[in-house]
Amino acid sequence: MKKAIYLVAALIIFAAGANIAYDSVKSLNIARCLGCIAMEPKAVKFEEFWVEYPDHYNNKGIPPHPDWVVNASKQKVVMLFFWGPSCEPCERQWEAMKKADLVKGSEENGSITANFSYIQLFSINAPYDDEKGEAIRIYTPKGDTGTPTTVILFEKNGTIYWYAFSGEANGEGGRPDINELINILEKAKEEKYDLQS
Amino acid sequence: MICNLNCAGCPLAYLCIPLAIGAFIALKRYRGGLQKKRLASQLSFLLISNAAFVFGATGLIYTYFYCWESPYALMACPIGVLEHAFADRSWYLLVYLAGLIGFACIIFGRAACGWACPIGFLQDLAKGRRTKSKLDSKMRLLKYAILLAIPPVCYLTEKLAYTDICPIGGLTATLPYLAMDPNGYTFTVFFIPKMINVAGFFILIFLMTRGWCRHLCPVGAMMAQFNKISLLQLKYYEKKCIKCFKCAGVCPMQINMPYDNRSGECIRCGKCIDICPTNALAFEFRW
């Protein structure tokens, strides 16, 4: 009798828990935390913005940029920062961007500083943001969900130009460090608004 | 997905080659009626654990140890969920985790360790040495200490503190990714500690039978005490017993059999049942 009571109690807790937490656990399971595997993918060093997928991507052709990205990139240079909860490289990159006065606030409620008002930032909690989180798959070379992933985009004459890398912006493995990241953003501004001398 | 025998270019090679080698070694080692069934179960769970290439990642949680960062992990790691609950203050995750572990273990006790866990399977294949250390009973408490330390450390640091150094993650996630793309990564500061722990794990499992499960596994610690109240029990019929102690001789957890048949250390592998000449031991479901 005692065991039956334990079993029913556990079943009720399990059912209630699954009801409230299944989706969160699924999101966490889908998100690939690069910090957790203690490795971060090498990236292709920035040389110029891409229009189509470059060779190191599994996909080919022009990426299916979501509408909200396309619309924002018409207005400003767009930076997508995909992060995950308790993702240490994500936190480190955010803190480094904060220190460089590029962003302010937290990953969750972050925004761009006045110095970089030409940028529209989307800081996206990849596993939990149902609307925007899925877009990470468009911009990772293998179509996966490794956080952090950073994407810079802008629109010019109807064409979307972009550059992306997964892993922390720490200057290793072809990834830019924060200064280089800022240079890439500046370059995007120059190209979008034809500011080159 | 059909095998084209091009293992070098196949993302599943890290799984299917060890599976084939494991099955080959295991066929010779698993003697006895229950052991053949157990082998079939362990192989099936190894496959199920990595079935995301068919079903995608789900919101289920393994009731054993396997890394959810593994390339084709189907479910979530119970320790990873525990860490997120405390590091992110997502307390509702604890309800799900406790309910699932409680429900499975009230029925089966710690049987997932003997019948499902791929890490347990690996240790069965490694067939570590039988040791008689005086420290053994104290070292078994280490896994409880690790389990109890994870919540406060994750809460205080707001980090996945165990994940950073977890050898099971190193073995089932980091190494497969590295095998699939050896030149594709840079390493974080946790890579070396993780690999040292993976090496330590292998030394341990060759030195001691089920050395990891006995001394260090926090998931085993989560499940162990359910053995006392689970429906599935290892029954001991003293009147039939001729005190040959063959059961103690084969027990991979080195339990003091046949007297300690309700031990939290028992992984319900059934080796003692298979070897007992008088059928003095049996699995029974008891309400």
Ligand code: SF4
């Ligand atoms: S104690 Fe061993 S068999 Fe059980 S979950 Fe841990 S590693 Fe797996």
Ligand code: SF4
């Ligand atoms: S193997 Fe069977 S008969 Fe021998 S000691 Fe164990 S329970 Fe008793």
Ligand code: SF4
């Ligand atoms: S007591 Fe029997 S069932 Fe339990 S771990 Fe030892 S051999 Fe396996």
